[in-house]
Amino acid sequence: MTTPAPAVRLTGVAKSFGRQYAVKDVTLDIAQNEFFSILGPSGCGKTTLMRMITGFETPTTGVVELGGVAANRLPPHKRDLNMLFQSYALFPHLHVGANVAFELRVRRRPRAAIDEAVRGALALVRLDGYGHRRVSELSGGQQQRVAIARALVSRPALLLLDEPLGALDQKLRAEMQLELKKLQREVGVTFVSVTHDQEEALTMSDRIAVMNEGRVLQVGSAQEIYERPANRFVADFIGTSNFLTGRLGPGRTLVVDGLGAIRIPGTDLPDGTEVHLAVRPENVRIARAENELPTGGVALAATLQQAVYLGHGVRYHLGLANGATAVAEQRGPADQAPRVGERVWIGWSPDLSRILSE
Ligand SMILES: Nc1ncnc2c1ncn2[C@@H]1O[C@H](COP(=O)(O)OP(=O)(O)OP(=O)(O)O)[C@@H](O)[C@H]1O
Ligand SMILES: [Mg+2]
Known part of the structure; x- marks a missing residue:
C-alpha cells in the first residue's frame, strides 16, 4: 500500500515583501485528516504562510504542493480548500440556510443537491432546523457555527482557519475549541488553524508548528512541544x-x-x-x-x-x-x-x- 500524499507539503517556502522576509525557508508536511496549528507571536508570518497555501500569496521561493500536486501556479478558486476567518462575515440580511448555501448557489448546483448539502452541514454543527432563522437572531457561538457550516458545505479537502475563534469570549472560545476538534474528526477534513493562543493550539491540534520571526522552530504534538521544546523560544512561548x-x-x-x-x-x-x-x-x-x-x-x-x-x-x-x-x-x-x-x-x-x- 502506498502512503497517501500529504494534504499540504511546503518545501523551502519563503515570502518577502520588498526586502523584508515575512516567511523564511519553511519545510513541512501536513498529513491528510490532520488538525494542524500554526502558532506564534503577532507578526511572525502565520497569515502569510497560510495565504501561500490558499494561493492569495505566491511564494518568493519554494514549492507548495496540495494533495501531491504542485500548486504554486494554481489560483485560489482552483484549489480544493476553503477558509474561515475571525470576522466570519455572514450576510446579516440572509437566513442561515441561504448563508450556508451561498457558495453552492454561485456554483449553480441543482436545488435539491444544495438543500441536502445545507441540511447536512447544519446538522454537523448542531444547528438542525435553524435554516430559516435570521443570522441577527443568533448568538455569537451560533453565528460561528453557521460560518463553519458554510465553510464545510462544499466538502473541501482542506479547511484553513485564521484565528477562527478570535471574536468569541473566553468561555465560549473554550467550548468551541473542543467542538471544532470533534467536528474535524467527524468530517475527516484536514484543518490548518492559525492562532497566537497557545492554549487553543494545545487543545485542538494533532500537531503544532511553532513560528517566530518567519521561521518554523519546531513541529510536534502538544506533548512533544511542551515536554521537549527544541529551544529557549519554544520553552518560553509554550507554557x-x-x-x-x-x-x-x-x-x-x-x-x-x-x-x-x-x-x-x-x-x-x-x-x-x-x-x-x-x-x-x-x-x-x-x-x-x-x-x-x-x-x-x-x-x-x-x-x-x-x-x-x-x-x-x-x-x-x-x-x-x-x-x-x-x-x-x-x-x-x-x-x-x-x-x-x-x-x-x-x-x-x-x-x-x-x-x-x-
Ligand atoms: N502585504 C504585505 N506587505 C508588506 N508587508 C507585509 C504584508 N503582509 C504581511 N507583511 C509583514 O509580514 C510580517 C508577517 O505578517 P503576518 O500577517 O503573516 O503575521 P501574523 O503572524 O499573521 O501576525 P498576527 O498574529 O498579528 O496576525 C509582518 O511584519 C507584516 O508587517
Ligand atoms: Mg495573522
Whole structure:
C-alpha cells in the first residue's frame, strides 16, 4: 500500500515583501485528516504562510504542493480548500440556510443537491432546523457555527482557519475549541488553524508548528512541544519555564555564575558549551530546609519574594543567590506556605529539566 500524499507539503517556502522576509525557508508536511496549528507571536508570518497555501500569496521561493500536486501556479478558486476567518462575515440580511448555501448557489448546483448539502452541514454543527432563522437572531457561538457550516458545505479537502475563534469570549472560545476538534474528526477534513493562543493550539491540534520571526522552530504534538521544546523560544512561548544559563561542566553539571555546579540530565554536547537549563514551575519543589527536598536532586537556597494564590495551588516567586529569579508552582492547600522574605530551598529532579543549546 502506498502512503497517501500529504494534504499540504511546503518545501523551502519563503515570502518577502520588498526586502523584508515575512516567511523564511519553511519545510513541512501536513498529513491528510490532520488538525494542524500554526502558532506564534503577532507578526511572525502565520497569515502569510497560510495565504501561500490558499494561493492569495505566491511564494518568493519554494514549492507548495496540495494533495501531491504542485500548486504554486494554481489560483485560489482552483484549489480544493476553503477558509474561515475571525470576522466570519455572514450576510446579516440572509437566513442561515441561504448563508450556508451561498457558495453552492454561485456554483449553480441543482436545488435539491444544495438543500441536502445545507441540511447536512447544519446538522454537523448542531444547528438542525435553524435554516430559516435570521443570522441577527443568533448568538455569537451560533453565528460561528453557521460560518463553519458554510465553510464545510462544499466538502473541501482542506479547511484553513485564521484565528477562527478570535471574536468569541473566553468561555465560549473554550467550548468551541473542543467542538471544532470533534467536528474535524467527524468530517475527516484536514484543518490548518492559525492562532497566537497557545492554549487553543494545545487543545485542538494533532500537531503544532511553532513560528517566530518567519521561521518554523519546531513541529510536534502538544506533548512533544511542551515536554521537549527544541529551544529557549519554544520553552518560553509554550507554557512558562525557568532558565539558568551557564557552561557544561564535568559529570553532568551546569556551572552557573553565582550558583555553582547544578546537576543536569545527560547531554551529548561537549564540556564548556554555553547552554540554557529549562525547568517548568510545576517541577520546582519548595522546602523550608535542604534536607526536606528529595535526595539526589538540585537544591538551591532562595528567598521568597512573592506568593500568588491560584485557587488550585500557589505560585511562588523566588530570588536566587546570583540575583536571578525563579518561579515554582505547587498544587494543593497553602496552610504551611512559607512567608514572604523567608529563606527557603528550591529543587528539582534533574530528569525534569532540559538542556537547550539555543
Ligand atoms: N502585504 C504585505 N506587505 C508588506 N508587508 C507585509 C504584508 N503582509 C504581511 N507583511 C509583514 O509580514 C510580517 C508577517 O505578517 P503576518 O500577517 O503573516 O503575521 P501574523 O503572524 O499573521 O501576525 P498576527 O498574529 O498579528 O496576525 C509582518 O511584519 C507584516 O508587517
Ligand atoms: Mg495573522
